[in-house]
Amino acid sequence: MFEVEQQSITTLIQTYCAENDIPAPQDLQWKPIPFSGDWGISTSFFQIAAQEARSGKKVNVPARAQEIAEGVASQIGTPEGFSRVESVKGYLNLYFSSSEFSRRVIDTVLEDGADFGHGEAKAERVMVEYAQPNTHHSFHIGHYRNSILGEVLSRLVEFAGFDTIRASYPGDIGLGVITVLWAYDKFYKGQEPEDIHERGQWLLKLYVEATNLLTPKDDETPEEKAQRETYDAERREMYRKWDAGDPYMRQLWLETREWSLEELRDILSMMDIDIDVWFFESEVDKPSKAIVEELIKKGIADDERPEGGPVIVRIDEKLGLKKEKYRTNVILRNDGTTLYLTKDLALAKEKFEKYSVDRSVYVIDIRQSLHMQQTFAILKLWGFPQSEKCHHLGYGFVSLPEGAMSARRGRVVLFKDVADEAIRRVLAEIAEKNPDLAEEARMDVAEQVGLGALAYAMLSVDNNKDIVFDIDEALSFDGHTGPYIQNAHVRASSILRKADELPAEAAFDYELTPHEIQLVEMISRFPSVVQQAAKEYRPLVMASYAFDLATAFHSFYHAVPVLKAETEAIRAVRLRLIAAARQTIANALRLLAIRAPEVM
RNA sequence: GCGCCUGUAGCUCAAUUGGACAGAGCAGCGGUCUUCUAAACCGCAGGCUGUGGGUUCGAGUCCCCCCAGGCGCGCCA
Secondary structure (H helix, E strand, C coil): CCHHHHHHHHHHHHHHHHHCCCCCCCCCCCEECCCCCCCEEEEECHHHHHHHHHCCCCCCHHHHHHHHHHHHHHHHCCCCCEEEEEEECCEEEEEECHHHHHHHHHHHHHHHHHHCCCCCCCCCEEEEEECCCECCCCCEHHHHHHHHHHHHHHHHHHHHCCEEEEEECCECCCHHHHHHHHHHHHHHCCCCCCCHHHHHHHHHHHHHHHHHHHCCCCCCCHHHHHHHHHHHHHHHHHHHHHHHCCHHHHHHHHHHHHHHHHHHHHHHHHCCCCCCEECCHHHHHHHHHHHHHHHHHCCCCEECHHHCCCEEEEHHHHHCCCCCCCCEEEEECCCCCECHHHHHHHHHHHHHHHCCCCEEEEEEEHHHHHHHHHHHHHHHHHCCHHHHHEEEEEECCEEECCECCECCCCECCEHHHHHHHHHHHHHHHHHHHCCCCCHHHHHHHHHHHHHHHHHHHHHCCCCCCCEECCHHHHCCCCCCCHHHHHHHHHHHHHHHHHCCCCCCCCCCCCCCCHHHHHHHHHHHHHHHHHHHHHHHCCHHHHHHHHHHHHHHHHHHHHHCCCCCCCCHHHHHHHHHHHHHHHHHHHHHHHHCCCCCCCCC
């Protein structure tokens, strides 16, 4: 927001250095001054001083840095828009003129509204792939982490200025899927529940049952063993039929798949996720086989089928690496079937060619890091320049206090159950804390706040860390939580409702309190936070910011009267400040895929 | 064997990518609702950033050796 001032001062400093025979910096790093009653920007001269030291002069770096800072300070005086300049410990600090800075920030926010913080359009198209649950299973809390991360990342890169495409890639085929089909067809056909979620969860039950029937037991009798082997043969035969395009199997598969997708779509809609492109694993199977042939022809893949082996890519060797890094990967089994990686190659080609994607982000379990690196490396060997701009956003896996989630042990926490529980808890909270809230609004608010708490619990941990999911922690409404941020939005909304109307302008020309300044400062940081979060592919950056912004607001709220301000002019300023804070909180929450309620 | 991730307050996590005094929340203790929503605010207490070296004016951050935990390594996804 103050790039112009920053640039002009950078130029002044460069001139000063040139005139005084000091090595001139090409580009200065400007940072906010860490703590202050008021605020400003700063830069340091350690690097210049160190450079002098290295060139042979005998200098004490900190002292020299301070000397330069003092020289610059006296040279540039107090530039327009700043209230004072100081040199401290080798840093040059420039304090903004409070009134000018504040007015500009607040005017900008209120003018831009929902667009405040939106980055300039970038020339690249980004595709974010997330929400890749397997069908014929139910959506658990691990899938939820994946989806919320992917959605927030999409919103961040989009808002930062990139043309953005959201892609989902459900795993709709594989042995697990066939296992469910087998159990359904054999034991349960026609018994499926009506309700979308019950039906989705029922499929998971079938899977667990079927797996039990098909898994060897230590103490099984010969009869049991024979039974199990018969079952397994039936299952394999079903897979073969599916693969051959058998109409009955295809129909069975499509029908049951649709049940899962209905549930998935409903959950994504609860999460306010709107997927642009649906890729299905089953659809990239055939194309991926053709790719194997192409890679063999190009000499990238080695065909060991004549010796009874698979088709492999010796990635390190083909890249000419001496030390092992990407190792070797199988892209076609010796029975001619494809693997996960093979399909990912086909998928990538589709993304690059059909959707003209320049930058491709994969939100996938961090344990698949090596596989993702291998995929990118093969794409590079294959000749896709976009391979350089493929990024794996790995995230740590979600386990439970009693251990890893395990469908077979019935130890799975489903998203829908947690969401329902969240809403129940918020309703109870409302009954206690805000009994006057209109009955019609309660359910809506409960959904917004309950899901907000859950989303924030996932987003406030850096993506590469594992999460042990504790429902009481995840659904906490106090402290560092989603509702804390939402509550700031509610309080701001409440004040603005009570004010007759928002003053069209206000001059911040009185002695601003530290709380007001802190709030303005937090608001002003939003645009750069958007850019940082998008650049680093880190939702956490925005999550942390939103909390800090809300904290600044809550502190302000308690300390500074608005509706009953000392004078009309001050009231006008504070109303505009609150409107801007509310807008910025709303924008930040929107990027976090968390709703911003008016009441709670 | 090779490689990746993690280790920060009792617990759960941050730290503007090498900058100023390592910050929050929870839990604990003490205050604040006849005043714009107390899902909040204010204060107290809590630290050898796993250990040891190195680079640097400056290291939680970069490099090396260890320690502890987790994960991954040709026909699972």
